[in-house]
Amino acid sequence: xxxxxxxIAIQDDIKTQYFEFIAxxxxxxxxxxxxxxxxxxxxxxALLIKAIRLGGFTLxxxxxxxxxxxxxxxxxxxxxxHLSATPMWLxxxxxxxxxxxxxxxxxxxxxxxxGLYTHSANTDVLAVNKPAExxxxxxVSNQNWQHDWKILKQLNFNGLYHTGKYTTMLxxxxxxxxxVMLGPFYNSNDLSFTHNGETYLPISNFKVIMPxxxxxxxxxHTAHSQPLIEALDKGLAILQARGEIEKAYRQSGYINDKxxxxxxxxxxxxx
Numbered sequence: 443x444x445x446x447x448x449x450i451a452i453q454d455d456i457k458t459q460y461f462e463f464i465a466x467x468x469x470x471x472x473x474x475x476x477x478x479x480x481x482x483x484x485x486x487x488a489l490l491i492k493a494i495r496l497g498g499f500t501l502x503x504x505x506x507x508x509x510x511x512x513x514x515x516x517x518x519x520x521x522x523x524h525l526s527a528t529p530m531w532l533x534x535x536x537x538x539x540x541x542x543x544x545x546x547x548x549x550x551x552x553x554x555x556x557g558l559y560t561h562s563a564n565t566d567v568l569a570v571n572k573p574a575e576x577x578x579x580x581x582v583s584n585q586n587w588q589h590d591w592k593i594l595k596q597l598n599f600n601g602l603y604h605t606g607k608y609t610t611m612l613x614x615x616x617x618x619x620x621x622v623m624l625g626p627f628y629n630s631n632d633l634s635f636t637h638n639g640e641t642y643l644p645i646s647n648f649k650v651i652m653p654x655x656x657x658x659x660x661x662x663h664t665a666h667s668q669p670l671i672e673a674l675d676k677g678l679a680i681l682q683a684r685g686e687i688e689k690a691y692r693q694s695g696y697i698n699d700k701x702x703x704x705x706x707x708x709x710x711x712x713x
Contacts, residue, residue: 483527483528511526555650559644581601
């Protein structure tokens with residue numbers, strides 16, 4: 443591995459959105475996490491870069507496209523990449539602690555919530571207003587997203603399809619080959635997001651509690667392993683003390699007061 447930089451695994455679309463969000467600014471000057479491109483993944487990656495810089499880690503960043511958490515974990519275990527662009531759920535990485543450093547908590551267990559998103563034209567799905575009616579729906583997700591997959595299986599949908607690509611999930615909703623997907627809430631007025639000109643909305647009044655904490659995993663098997671985890675934890679502590687992590691999650695919509703009174707439809711204690 444090239445020891446003159448730090449290699450971060452990221453999805454290509456998140457990388458594009460991140461640079462659109464940063465818009466040429468120095469990451470240390472970013473303190474507002476609102477806007478069209480400020481999705482959860484983008485904001486979490488901004489927090490990562492800001493944390494390592496605040497912690498004194500100065501090497502340049504090199505990106506490599508790796509979409510799925512299990513693949514990122516494997517590459518970190520092998521020392522082929524330094525870290526993931528976004529945090530992972532603790533239950534995804536804890537068993538690999540002998541090969542991965544696990545950062546301080548970025549988001550505590552139970553703080554994260556998600557909605558059941560569908561295409562805006564799927565009016566019958568958006569009209570669902572009783573939990574029992576959810577069992578008639580078909581969900582789509584990715585088995586590599588082990589946390590999401592386990593929650594969706596717990597909800598006993600009429601069907602649960604696997605597809606490896608996020609864009610395929612959206613296409614399935616658009617074509618009504620699936621009804622819903624689990625997704626983070628957004629900072630738009632109606633909680634919607636758009637992709638390729640299509641709009642997606644959550645079913646109102648239903649939400650899922652994500653019963654796990656989020657942490658950045660860092661490979662133990664690179665030349666920069668120790669200074670990187672030390673800088674990351676130092677920077678996260680600074681951001682936490684400033685209230686900036688909470689602010690970022692709220693401004694991105696991931697922690698969202700608009701859904702405070704929505705009904706929780708999963709049983710997080712069983713996870």
